[in-house]
Amino acid sequence: MHIIRPSSEVPVRNRAEVLVVGGGPAGFGAAVSAARAGAKVTLVEQGGMLGGMWTLGLLSPFFDNQHHEGLNRELREKLMAHNAWGGLWNMSFDSCEMALLLDEYVSELGIDVLLYTMGCDPILEGDELKGIFIRNKSGEQAILADIVIDCTGDGDIAARSGAPFRIGRESDGVFQPMTMMFKIGGLRPDYSRDDLRSWYNVLIQRMPESELLSEIPYDNPALITLPRRGEALIQWTHVKRCLGTDAEQLTKATFEGRRQVRRALECFKLVRDKLGDVYLLDLPAVIGVRETRRIMGEYVISEEDVKSGASQPDAVCRVHFGVDIHEPEQTKQTCWKHPGFDIPLRSLIPLKVENLLTAGRCISGCFAAHAAYRVTGDCLKTGEAAGAAAAEAIRSGRNIRSWAAEHLSR
Numbered sequence: 001m002h003i004i005r006p007s008s009e010v011p012v013r014n015r016a017e018v019l020v021v022g023g024g025p026a027g028f029g030a031a032v033s034a035a036r037a038g039a040k041v042t043l044v045e046q047g048g049m050l051g052g053m054w055t056l057g058l059l060s061p062f063f064d065n066q067h068h069e070g071l072n073r074e075l076r077e078k079l080m081a082h083n084a085w086g087g088l089w090n091m092s093f094d095s096c097e098m099a100l101l102l103d104e105y106v107s108e109l110g111i112d113v114l115l116y117t118m119g120c121d122p123i124l125e126g127d128e129l130k131g132i133f134i135r136n137k138s139g140e141q142a143i144l145a146d147i148v149i150d151c152t153g154d155g156d157i158a159a160r161s162g163a164p165f166r167i168g169r170e171s172d173g174v175f176q177p178m179t180m181m182f183k184i185g186g187l188r189p190d191y192s193r194d195d196l197r198s199w200y201n202v203l204i205q206r207m208p209e210s211e212l213l214s215e216i217p218y219d220n221p222a223l224i225t226l227p228r229r230g231e232a233l234i235q236w237t238h239v240k241r242c243l244g245t246d247a248e249q250l251t252k253a254t255f256e257g258r259r260q261v262r263r264a265l266e267c268f269k270l271v272r273d274k275l276g277d278v279y280l281l282d283l284p285a286v287i288g289v290r291e292t293r294r295i296m297g298e299y300v301i302s303e304e305d306v307k308s309g310a311s312q313p314d315a316v317c318r319v320h321f322g323v324d325i326h327e328p329e330q331t332k333q334t335c336w337k338h339p340g341f342d343i344p345l346r347s348l349i350p351l352k353v354e355n356l357l358t359a360g361r362c363i364s365g366c367f368a369a370h371a372a373y374r375v376t377g378d379c380l381k382t383g384e385a386a387g388a389a390a391a392e393a394i395r396s397g398r399n400i401r402s403w404a405a406e407h408l409s410r
């Protein structure tokens with residue numbers, strides 16, 4: 001059944017030069033770099049804090065961070081200065097400190113931020129994106145902008161604007177599972193910082209593997225130690241075949257993820273001698289969604305590019321992190337290394353829609369490439385590049401697609 005909504009006038013909240021939708025690693029990077037380049041920036045985020053998976057999703061380590069300058073280095077150094085960096089492979093961080101730090105950035109730069117705000121439908125004139133409708137406690141409003149940067153992770157704005165996208169494996173469209181992360185306290189003080197899973201090896205000796213896998217269908221869990229001793233994140237739960245862009249499936253997956261957390265806590269009691277009397281310290285605000293839409297752009301990073309370590313004339317980020325596929329239909333993870341490959345600016349420019357960029361995990365690449373560049377150091381870097389490119393294109397009075405093409409031919 002459908003119902004027709006009466007058309008209504010919607011107030012225009014503001015006009016920005018650069019409108020960033022989604023305040024995760026990519027959106028934070030985009031907003032900060034556009035503001036530093038002198039653009040008037042508005043950032044809208046559906047959650048109550050910035051950081052996306054860094055904060056709302058509770059993850060660590062900060063992969064590929066060490067390979068990039070700019071905001072990657074800045075954040076690492078500031079987190080170190082707050083004693084909020086360390087843990088596993090000396091690459092993990094404290095998510096609360098991260099949240100406070102991101103607040104300080106946007107406040108110091110005077111970025112116009114709206115939290116608790118969902119970016120909804122695009123405002124289109126033909127194929128030109130003019131802004132978006134937003135929804136929050138104030139109701140519906142419009143924000144107009146010269147350039148919109150879609151950093152929603154899911155490519156919500158790009159998809160609704162008519163940009164083509166793909167989801168999942170090229171062969172069958174099946175995508176990676178979701179994971180409900182969680183944080184534990186009470187870890188033995190002498191627990192080795194880099195010991196990811198010796199506790200699991202002991203657990204499978206004490207509990208039949210078949211029983212374990214029927215409760216939590218993933219056999220390569222990780223205990224990710226954090227900077228503060230005694231605390232760790234657990235990446236273990238797996239929820240398969242639920243799509244992050246479907247509200248019903250997302251809700252179902254969230255409840256299932258938390259059910260698996262309860263089961264995991266029971267399992268920890270069986271390896272108390274290895275871990276200590278661990279307890280649940282925190283749950284994330286959102287389930288971790290690995291994979292949804294990849295918005296097709298001027299360039300699609302191919303598996304061949306990944307394997308050959310392709311360089312690009314308009315590179316904005318060199319990806320070092322290996323291809324890491326949490327198998328959609330099995331209990332295992334498939335990982336392979338590559339020589340390092342470039343993300344070109346063209347992968348951030350969606351087809352068919354003008355005045356739009358993407359950054360973060362929804363950029364244009366194949367299934368395998370996405371399984372590498374989805375890590376947060378690279379998402380931050382593509383965000384930074386998108387923000388800077390948007391600000392420069394606006395300053396030069398050019399449309400972003402033609403500005404990028406000219407940039408490429410230089």
Ligand SMILES: Cc1cc2nc3c(=O)[nH]c(=O)nc-3n(C[C@H](O)[C@H](O)[C@H](O)COP(=O)(O)OP(=O)(O)OC[C@H]3O[C@@H](n4cnc5c(N)ncnc54)[C@H](O)[C@@H]3O)c2cc1C
Nearest residue numbers: 022024025026046052053060063119152153288360361376
């Ligand atoms: C379980 C799990 C574990 C992971 N582990 C690691 C790890 O250890 N290290 C690592 O580096 N990477 C890891 N990743 C990958 C990484 O977290 C993501 O790929 C990365 O966060 C993507 O960044 P992003 O900015 O594109 O999206 P996100 O981090 O998802 O941020 C998107 C933001 O946009 C907001 N948003 C979404 N839609 C809208 C909308 N319509 N309107 C307004 N706001 C919106 C969201 O609330 C969110 O804040 C992991 C991913 C998962 C799922």
